[in-house]
Amino acid sequence: MKKFFIQTLGCKVNQYESDGIGSALEKKGWVKNKRTKACDVFIVNTCAVTSKAGMQSRQAIRKIIRENPTAQVIVTGCHAQTDPEEIKKIAPIIDSNKRAVHNSFGIHLISHKDKTKIADNISLICDNKSDLGFQKTDFTKKNVFPGFDPAVKGSMTRAYLKVQDGCEAFCTYCIVPYARGSSVSMPQNDVLKHLRELNDSGFREVIITGIHTGMYGLDFKKRSSLLQLLEKINREKPVHRIRLSSIEPGEINDGIINLASKGNILCDHFHIPLQSGDDEILKKMKRPYDASLFEDVIHKIHKTIPTAGIGVDTLIGFPGETNKQFENTYKLIEKLPVSYLHVFPFSARKGTPAFNFTNQVDPEIIKKRCAQMRQLDQIKREKFLKNNFNTKLEGLVQNKRDKNSGLLKAVTSNYLTVFLKGKAELKGKILNLELDQLDKNLIVTGKIK
Ligand code: SF4
DSSP states (O other), X not given: OOEEXXXXXXXXXXXXXXXXXXXXXHHTTOEEOSSSSSOSEEEEEEOOSSHHHHXXXXXXXXXXXXXXXXXXXXXXXXXXXXXHHHHHTOOOEEOTTSOEEEOGGGEEXXXXXXXXXXXXXXXXXXXXXXXXXXXXXXXXXXXXXXXOSXXXXXXXXXXXXXXXXXXXXXXXXXXXXXXXXXXXEOOHHHXXXXXXXXXXXXXXXXXXXXXXGGGTTTTSSSOOOHHHHHHHHHHHOOSSEEEESOOOGGGOXXXXXXXXXXXXXXXXXXXXXXXXXXXXXXXXXXXXXOHHHHHHHHHHHHHHOTTOEEEEEEEEOOTTOOHHHHHHHHHHXXXXXXXXXXXXXXXOOTTSGGGGOSOOOOHHHHHHHHHHXXXXXXXXXXXXXXXXXXXXXXXXXXXSOOTTTOOEEEEETTSOEEEEOOOGGGTTOEEEEEEEEEOTTOOEEEEEO
């Protein structure tokens, strides 16, 4: 039996795609190995979101060929797509007789659009006989949605379903459109089919994900939208609940907010990339909204669903960000009913316009601002947790217990993690919960109601 190992760098979409490649190989009789040793084929699914992620991707490839000098290595993913030359440059491994035993010719580069075809072509790829030659992203061509079939199950309690890929926004700091090309969507009927398959496999929650999910359906001949998709899912209820992984501020409309209210299938949880709360910085980032639009959206969600979890991404230290502009971001979030923050320090990514912007902010200043934002995150989390006491919550018990306490963990529809005492039979079950105790580390325990 042939063995393979997949290493994934980067985001949840990459993880989903690696799981898709992995299950397709397993269906063909290959065995997944958990270690980077003694495999017939190694697959590295790379990330390009920052220069560091690119470097880590190359390090992962080097480590594999160092430990397995004669192995076949398939490299795909965003870094492979944006910087194939960097990967081809990976230095040869020299044996004790100073002979090169592995060099870049032992690495097979596969384009992002062909990720779904790796399993079917694996022997040809390794024999250098496949026609899945590497191609750069072509924005002039209409892409086909690179989907896996059947549904990708992964190893988590909550399944992911990628319904959209690519992005056409070209925010000035972001490399993603260059890696994944223009926006493409999974046909509605396929989305429903995959949701039903996941439900039949025992999943109670599916996270609807994409690169720019709000663009869902805009590429169809007969234009559709994310709202139309969510409405259809809500009508047919193929699975107990769904969650949106992330959605742009300007793409949250009344219809989507209403679908997240009680009695509907969409979780009352929004994760929104704000990046900056300063209008001038937003313009420089080429983000298509201003702080007041963001403020209105958050108020609208909170007014319609007071218990909704609202997570916000921030990108701190964009070139030219002054103290005042940073404060604008801080103060905007401080006054809004946001429940948690993800704080990212800006780092200039080669290949994006922001790489050449003047007035790059001193890394020490970025560090301090990020620390301030992380303190604000703690304040927001605590407040949100306290607001959830004495309310009825719906939690999905995760398959893995907490390593330290041994307690079960349930994820609520509004995205709280609640620790619970209970037997293994509860894993994977949906329970009605109430919060019980909150400790100083913001660990919250709950009771089953
Ligand atoms: S919307 Fe902007 S930040 Fe998001 S993937 Fe597209 S270009 Fe990148």
